[in-house]
Amino acid sequence: MITLTRVPGTLVFILLLSVLMGCAQAGPPALPTPTHAGKQEPRETAAPKPTEVPKTQPTPTAKPAAQQKPAAEEKPAQPALAVKSGVLGVVGDGPVYIAIDRGYFKQEGLEVETVQFDSAARMIAPMAAGQLDVGAGAVGAGLFNAIARGIPIKIVADKAHIAPGHEYNALVARKDLVESGVLKDWKDLKGRNVAVSAKAVAPYLHLVRGLAKAGLSPSDVNVVEMGFPDINVAFANKSIDAAVHNEPFMTVAIEQGLVVRWKSIQDIYPYHQIGVVMYSPQFMKNAEAARGYMVAYLKGVRDFNEAYDKKKGLAEVVSIIAKHTGEKNLALIEKASVPAVNPDGYVNGAHIKADQEWYIKQGLVKTKADLDAAVDNQYVEYAVKRLGKSQP
Numbered sequence: 001m002i003t004l005t006r007v008p009g010t011l012v013f014i015l016l017l018s019v020l021m022g023c024a025q026a027g028p029p030a031l032p033t034p035t036h037a038g039k040q041e042p043r044e045t046a047a048p049k050p051t052e053v054p055k056t057q058p059t060p061t062a063k064p065a066a067q068q069k070p071a072a073e074e075k076p077a078q079p080a081l082a083v084k085s086g087v088l089g090v091v092g093d094g095p096v097y098i099a100i101d102r103g104y105f106k107q108e109g110l111e112v113e114t115v116q117f118d119s120a121a122r123m124i125a126p127m128a129a130g131q132l133d134v135g136a137g138a139v140g141a142g143l144f145n146a147i148a149r150g151i152p153i154k155i156v157a158d159k160a161h162i163a164p165g166h167e168y169n170a171l172v173a174r175k176d177l178v179e180s181g182v183l184k185d186w187k188d189l190k191g192r193n194v195a196v197s198a199k200a201v202a203p204y205l206h207l208v209r210g211l212a213k214a215g216l217s218p219s220d221v222n223v224v225e226m227g228f229p230d231i232n233v234a235f236a237n238k239s240i241d242a243a244v245h246n247e248p249f250m251t252v253a254i255e256q257g258l259v260v261r262w263k264s265i266q267d268i269y270p271y272h273q274i275g276v277v278m279y280s281p282q283f284m285k286n287a288e289a290a291r292g293y294m295v296a297y298l299k300g301v302r303d304f305n306e307a308y309d310k311k312k313g314l315a316e317v318v319s320i321i322a323k324h325t326g327e328k329n330l331a332l333i334e335k336a337s338v339p340a341v342n343p344d345g346y347v348n349g350a351h352i353k354a355d356q357e358w359y360i361k362q363g364l365v366k367t368k369a370d371l372d373a374a375v376d377n378q379y380v381e382y383a384v385k386r387l388g389k390s391q392p
Contacts, residue, residue: 080111081289086123086135089116089325091247092160092168092275092339093136097324098317099300108292114324120275127153133283134293139273139352141200141359147369152281154376157294158347160275160339162265165309168247168337169203169274171210171263177241178260186214186263195224195231195243200364202274203244205355210268235259247336273351275339279379294345294379295386302343302390343390345380 083105087093096114099105105112115132117123121142123135128151136159137143146153162169177183183192189211196203208218224240228249234240235258242262245253253259265272277297284290307317318333327333352371359365 078109080106080109081286083110083112083133083283083289083293084115084131085112085293086120086126086132087114087116088118088120088136091321091325091333091336093324094304094317094321094338095297095300095341097300097320098303099296100324101320102300102303104296104299105293108289108296110289110292110296112293123278124151124153127151127278127280130280130282133280135278135280137276137278138201139276139355140202141362141364143276144356144359144365144369145367147371147374148365148367153278153374154284155276155347155352155371155374156279156290156376156379157277157297157345158273158275158342159277160341161348161351162269162272162274163340164266166338166340167265168250168339169206169265170245170250170261170337171206171242171265171268172245172250172253172259173242173262174235174238174240175257175260178262183241183262186210186216189214189242190216190220191222192241193222193224193239195226195234195240197228197231197244197246198225199223199362200359202272203246205358206265206268206272207244210263213268232256232258247338248332251332251336271340271348271351273348273355276347276352279376291379291382294383298343298345298380298383298387301341301345302387304338305341305343308338344384346377347375349375 085096087096093114096112100112100114120135120137123132123137124142124146126132127135135153137155160168173183182188194207196207198204204223207223211217211220224234226234228246231240231243231245232249232253235243235253236256243259244265245259250259250261254261279290283293303313304317306312307314314334318330321333322328322330349371352375356365356369356371360368
């Protein structure tokens with residue numbers, strides 16, 4: 001039986017890469033106590049969107065994994081292996097939820113239990129301690145610092161990146177300032193209050209790159225750090241003028257008439273790799289399980305992409321996500337911009353290396369991590385061999 005673990009007191013839909021910051025805690029925290037998904041109380045919120053692929057890899061999307069019929073995969077020869085997979089409880093976790101509900105993990109002999117965290121950074125310590133098998137992380141200072149400290153996790157697949165139509169991060173601005181003509185371009189932000197979730201994660205990097213387009217630096221604006229839910233409150237109070245915002249809060253703010261999508265992250269940092277899937281050292285010791293998880297995950301990714309990109313089976317996918325997250329606003333799940341995810345799983349290694357250099361220059365990363373050793377493509381290579389390359 002598959003269970004869903006929730007972390008008490010956390011926001012269900014804080015974006016996958018939205019709070020991907022900070023470093024792993026010194027001691028491994030105890031995992032949250034599992035609860036059955038059916039016992040969740042419905043929540044009001046919503047979610048995120050995915051894609052670029054390294055130059056050597058093809059781009060989305062593939063036929064739904066449900067249409068792919070691996071002959072001898074339906075009946076595992078041995079009892080299912082229990083696997084704990086970390087999630088944030090957001091739309092961006094859709095591929096994992098789909099793989100659970102459509103039996104893709106079971107076809108690989110795996111019994112996957114999702115464990116919900118309020119921040120991807122909190123997954124690192126349990127992974128290092130052998131309490132969590134699979135996690136998700138942001139390509140930010142926290143991840144680089146963890147790898148540099150010798151925590152033996154591996155980056156194994158794409159979790160989220162920016163792409164056209166998949167901008168779950170965007171620079172938004174107060175609607176009244178845009179409509180009055182006060183804010184027209186980047187240069188108009190000089191001296192204004194601009195919010196980001198933190199300075200150790202992608203939203204701040206996006207802001208700095210955007211300001212540079214107008215010859216501005218962070219010192220030319222008043223950068224305010226606050227959580228995504230608080231950003232909407234600040235817009236309502238008119239205490240901030242712009243923000244690098246995230247789903248689902250961005251869609252909520254737009255529908256409330258507080259903001260407009262002002263600048264595209266795709267224009268600032270095309271196809272930026274923001275989130276990754278990680279394997280723990282103990283999980284990788286079971287090579288068959290690690291490879292099988294990736295096969296099932298990519299089936300879920302391809303179904304997820306088909307649903308949001310081509311509107312094929314979208315209603316069912318939205319229902320699956322709602323069931324696992326407890327979100328009852330199906331319309332919000334459907335219309336929120338979701339991250340792009342490479343249907344062949346590969347991460348953009350060039351972006352990851354470039355981002356580490358940027359965080360080093362900002363003083364947020366002190367020791368350079370060996371990213372060539374940290375990125376391990378063997379699992380996506382195996383999965384693509386099994387499933388075939390995705391088709392446009």
